[in-house]
Amino acid sequence: MKRITEINEKGNSEQSIEDSELYLNKIYEPNLRKLLSKCYQCVRCSGVCQLSKVQSFIPSVIIQRILEGSEDKVISSGVLWDCLTCNSCLQNCPEDINFADIVRNAKYKMKNYYKQNPEEFVAHKGIYTTISEILSEPYIQPNKNLDWVPKECKISDKGDILYFVGCIPYFKFEFQEVDPIPISSLKILCQIENRPIVVLKDEVCCGHDLYWGLGNFEAFIKLAKKNYELFEKSGVSTIITSCAEGYRTFKVEYPKLFEDFDKKFEVKHIIEYIYEKLKQGKIELKAPDEGDINIQFTYHDPCRLSRFLPKSNNLLEKLREIFNLLEGLGYSFKEMTHNKENALCCGVSSWMNCNTRSKALRYSRLLEAKEAGTTLVTSCPKCIMHLSCLQKDYDDVFSIEIKDFSEFMVNLIYVIDSKNNGEVKS
């Protein structure tokens, strides 16, 4: 409390520096040892580490070295840039040690105090992370193209339900695979809501990649503030997104920065939204047509929706319930060998480290998918991009059809006429 009065007395520029420090303290913990102190070296993390399957990387040894006081060496070696931040280790740690989060904090140190340049680890020469960084600047006001909005959908810049599109309009630069995601999601929302949905022309990136990948917390905070203001300005109370990373960032990280974020805005993934509408009897699922009967589909759980959500969040259970209903109608759904919290990584997290090792990870994921079905459904635009990128190189996994959840669901949803009072129409 004392701090706030202090800030008020200071000049404008100093105030903003203090202000950003205030925010930084909420998401940055410089004392790594404090975060690791409970580790008792059971080495489970190293056993499950996904990265360790393709290169030598032993989290428990890294932890031990930090605890023994060689933090400086570990950090200056730059080895932590390699971690996928996939959270498989946390999932299995008896002491709940969040290694990925420690890596995140360490990245901030490596970048700012050890002057290491993360650019060399960023895929696509950093074009997408640079876009996020540019978007964070106060003098930039994006002007997103809204031509993709389907004709039958009404959008507006004020209202109570916002569809957060995310960075897909920029991914279009190299990826066409992700085009259908916003189109299908918005179609679903418009069909069900039957009123204009808020889609913002000046929407900015959620900042996920700067937060987890590059250790650029300053830009992340700037983006978060921009988003907060935009959401407030448009008067929305519900934010719906089809992006795994955006969802998690809004749900878990933004409330750390802004205490009232979750009171003001309810963040929902489109999975949750569809689930609720099914439960409320507002929508029904369609039985398959003749042609669809043989479609075997499987689901790739994005890490941000499985291992990265608080245990109380049962998003993936809800998803499985939707799939159960689909199965009841005659579609066939099959889990991959590794699913839910144990799902394998898509290989490239936050645009970091796209290399032969990540290729091996992606390849094993697609082999599992091939075993389970002909269509792979997932809910993360990045997973779609990285996995379909590999398909271009390997013929044996080329046949798998990779689809986003909304894209998959858009034609399977049937809106029940409100005049019918929710009665099932045959």
Add this chain to the structure above:
Amino acid sequence: MTKAVSKVEKEDFEPYILVFCCNWCSYAGADLAGVSRFQYPPNVRIIRVMCSGRVDPAFVLKALKNRADGVLISGCHIGDCHYISGNEYTRDRFERLYNIIIKQLGVNEKRVKLEWVSASEGKRFAEVITEFTNEIKELGPLRK
């Protein structure tokens, strides 16, 4: 005298402009402009690349992020590229950069430009630079 002062005030803003020149045409064109003593504004910093095709769109974005007010990419005329088709790739890539990224970022489209300048066009090089610098001056700094 007073006239000169007001002119200085008007053009107070000195933009940072980054220019990528391919080694075989545009850089030689820049050289020729120098040798022939054609004047052009000193706001530009030239980076020589072997071919305009070497310029990754990420370079342009990074320049904009790191204080550049304008970025110019310059290569051989279509058909003249030392590597046969390097500049055709540049042209296609640039179009996408322009339409998909620059426009949607809300950065004024005039700040990023593609121009073909051959080794014999020293005069044109100076003109292109002068024109571009004036355009950027008109727009003012990117960082407000």
